[in-house]
Amino acid sequence: MTATTATARREDDLFGHPRGLSFLFGTEMWERFSYYGMRALLVLYMVKHLLQPENREGVVGYTTVSHFLTWMLGPLEVQPMASQIYGFYTGLVYLTPILGGLIADRWLGRRRTVVIGAVLMAVGHFLMAIPSLFFFALLTLILGNGAFKPNMSSQVGMLYAPGDERRDRAYSIFYVGINLGAFLAPLVCGTLGEAWGWHYGFGAAGVGMVIGLCIYLWGTRHIPLDNPPKRNDATTTPTSLTKDDWRAITSLLVLCIFVTFFWATYEQQGNTIALWADGYTDRHINLLFWQGDIPTTWFQAFNPFMIFAFTPLVVTLWAWQAKRGKEPSTIVKMSLGCLGVALANLVMVGAAWDAGAASKASALWLVAYFAIITTGELYLSPIGLSLVSKIAPASLISMLMGLWLATSFTGNFVAGYLGTFWEGMAKDQFFMMIAAIAGAAAVAIFVVGRFLHLERDGA
Incomplete structure (x- = not known):
């Protein structure tokens, strides 16, 4: 960035940051509103309506998908099939951004790719309101997310000159936008879907994506222009990887295996936990000004709300521990996550x-569940990104960051598979199984970190 550009950006600042950050914040908030609003309804919609025998035969592509899942996993009842479709969808959502980033870097540019992604997602959400086009809607959403997600995040960093100390705070602000949208989504889309009809909830998600696209187009002049595609320079000598570089790569590859199981157990929130909230939780409340049942989808708002409520507390705790020389290492934090x-x-x-014989448990159990799992997320998810930035070789950092993010892809596939055991197991045994998998991953991350001596890299 030239000095002239940097000066212009400073003069255009809003609340100490470039104006473009506000537009990217608003765009991302509404995109996450649309994604999490649709996700809050997805499993319930399939179990209660779409995959019921009287409805599923009219869904284009159902026979093909059913035959594929049956070939892969054996005969599936409605709930296991819904969980597996959920796992495939959420998994592919985290895989396609690799392709979206590549397309933007080499051909279309970030701005154009973001707009294409936003349009595809808006169309996908509206298609969700048409039951027969369900699988086409999911495919459209997957492709749209792949084009949109990686290029939005990279544009935040492009607002700042190299070495600008505001960059870290900018990403923290951007992350608040993500979770604000995720918090509002189940309350709005979930309530409309459960109380008024599924198509109203999916339609609201589509409207949210349209609002996000309009905000992005409105703020285009405040968003950095795309850099021209990079060309290979024949005179450039590739940097050879050192022994320490290969050790770091090996460490990350091994850790990716165990982080996959973190996401596999964590992502039960939108899958089996949604089913628990719907069928096994006493959702009735009796207040002076209102009484009735809490909508099932509202529980999906707990995690994003707790993320921006708990983040200042966790960061303050780490700072307090650091002053006393007791802040956990990166690997210990991830293990604790x-x-x-x-x-x-x-x-x-x-x-x-x-729940016992009554088959209904207090909703306070879910409050406690979300409080603990959110704290675990804060100890692992952002810290894992920090780990990659610390130990990855500079020449491979983007690729390895993409690989690290792809653990959500594999994790969501495993999450869908684990969800197929929900109906066939006693519920206490199911949750014990999930706890055992997460506990084993915690031990494995700690042992691998010590065995590979990651502490020497500042991890």
């Missing part, structure tokens, strides 16, 4: 026991 998921599922074991 997996342990948090294990403890959250042990809470649900207690909820299953509490």
